[in-house]
Amino acid sequence: LLVVIGQFIYFNFFRKDSSGNGGEKSIAVLPFENLSNDVSQEYFSDGVADNILNELSKIQGLKVCGRSSSFQYRGKSIDLQEVGKKLRVATLLVGSLQKHGDQLRINASLIKVEDGYQIWSHQFKKDLKDIFAIQDEIASTIAQKMRVTLNGSGLREESLEAYELCLKGKYYYNKGVPKAVDTAKLFYKSAIELDPNYALAYAGLADCYRLSIRDSSLTINYSLKALSIDSTLGEAWTNIGFVQSHLQRDWAKGLKTLNKALRFSPSYSYAxxxxxxxFFFNGKTKEGINEIEEAINIDPLSVFLSHVLARSYFMSRNYEKAINQANYTLKLHSKYEFGWLWTALSFIEYKQYQKALETLNHLPDDDHDVFGMFPKLPSLSYVHALLGNTHEAEVILEKDILKHPKNYFLQAYVYIALKKYDDAFIKLKVGVEAGDLWATNILLDPRLDPIRSDPRFKELIKLMKFDPSI
Incomplete structure (x- = not known):
């Protein structure tokens, strides 16, 4: 009942218009141009824009474009109207920053996309110690100009050194590759050493550990520490909700936490x-896709969100849409692994096996880790099994088992195609118990269809703890 009430409140009072036309109250914060003649200062200009974006994203009734989309325009010569159209917003915040020693010069302008009209513009010439006040002033001025209410009391004044370390942490985290994320952790930890009550540094660490999937306890612990200092951090609530639902499989509790995250940060695409x-994993495919599309409406150029929508179409058996969305994903990033994977898997369902093999060859080498998975070898083996090339399928599968023993579900699909159902169930059970990410799709995945009537499959469903009340 509490979950239902929470959903009612969220949809009726907090959910934004998702029509995709931007609307009057929508904004993208573009990365501030670094005028410091020092590329090593890019983290600072990025970080200031990022902090303003995060403050604005807390506002109910204001759609704020996600960072992964708006920051794609760093260092590019752009047409503001074209950018606004692609980002689905009505206004843009553009700016530049020059940092010289302890002196700052920041130019910021609020631009109306439709006609290029400059709604507001200001130049700040201040000491570095005034950076917190400058960020607050820009965010509050935008809120005033757009006739919305800025939530909270603004950014807490931190130690300047800790603040810069935190900006460096976020700069490396946003690179999204494991080595850079490890570097981000070091910067966040250094910031905490200087300021043990720095909520954003703890929240940043939680983000880093969420990416590694296997460090769920650290994700929870750092998120809780951040919230003990600032209970309004939507990103921290999101991390907790992710672990509760996706990893601990307490779906209702996770949903409740994610609803709370969106009350504090309604424009946070990952929430x-x-x-x-x-919704999707629990069989509510329509509701799930609608919410994923809302995430994309906020962050329309995110390659990760685009691939998740392609996955959702594939798992809900709409293979034509899956291929189209995967192709769009590849337009955003031509080497993105899951763009090729969802295309290949959809070709398989159409029984276009040769096309599937050709597409799988676009995946990186078989030692490439994609979110803790290594999809190339088992996917190739799966196609050969379906083609009746049993020997070749088994040779590739054995190679994958030796190299990647934790590819539980990916290897189980091959056993199913080979009709070795006992072996498949062994892999599936271990995968469910180990938290294999493919297990979350177990209600929907077409590759599991041949074994759905087996009583052992029903036992696997029980282990996933899906909640019919959602």
């Missing part, structure tokens, strides 16, 4: 994404 996943 919408994980909320959509909760």
């Amino acid at each position: 919408h994404l994980f909320r959509g996943n909760v």
Whole structure:
């Protein structure tokens, strides 16, 4: 009942218009141009824009474009109207920053996309110690100009050194590759050493550990520490909701936490994404896809969100849409692994096996880790099994088992195609118990269809703890 009430409140009072036309109250914060003549200062100009974006994203009734989309325009010569159209917003915040020693010069302008009209512009010449006040002033001025209410009391004044370390942490985290994320952790930890009550540094660490999937206890612990200092951090609530639902499989509790995250940060695309996943994995495919589309409406150029939508179409058996969305994903990033994977898997369902093999060859080498998975070898083996090339399928599968023993579900699909159902169930059970990410799709995945009537499959479903009340 509490979950139902929470959903009612969220949809009726907090959910934004998702029509995709931007609307009057929508904004993208573009990365501030670094005028410091020092590329090593890019983290600072990025970080200031990022902090303003995060403050604005807390506002109910204001759609704020996600960072992964708006920051794609760093260092590019752009047409503001074209950018606004692609980002689905009505206004843009553009700016530049020059840092010289302890002196700052920041130019910021609020631009109306439709006609290029400059709604507001200001130049700040201040000491570095005034950076917190400058960020607050820009965010509050935008809120005033757009006739919305800025939530909270603004950014807490931190130690300047800790603040810069935190900006460096976020700069490396946003690179998204494991080595850079490890570097981000070091910067966040250094910031905490200087300021043990720095909530954003703890929240940043939680983000880093969420990416590694296997460090769920650290994700929870750092998120809780951040919230003990600042209970309004939507990103921290999102991380907790992700672990509760996706990893601990307490779906209702996770959904409740994600609803709370969206009350504090209604424009946080990952809260919408994980909320959509909760619905989707529990069999509410329409509701799930709607929420994932809302995440994309906020962050329309995110390659990760685009691939998740392709996955959702594939798992809900709409293979034509899956291929189209996967192709769009590849337009955003031509080497993105899951763009090729969802295309290949959809070709398989159409029994276009040769096309599937050709597509799988676009995947990186078989030692490439994609979110803790190594999809190339078992996917190739799966196609050969379906083609009746049993020997070749088994040779590739054995190679994958030796190299990647934790590819539980990916290897189980091959056993199913080979009709070795006992072996498949052994892999599936271990995968469910180990938290294999493919297990979350177990209600929907077409590759599991041949074994759905087996009583052992029903036992696997029980282990996933899906919640019919969602």
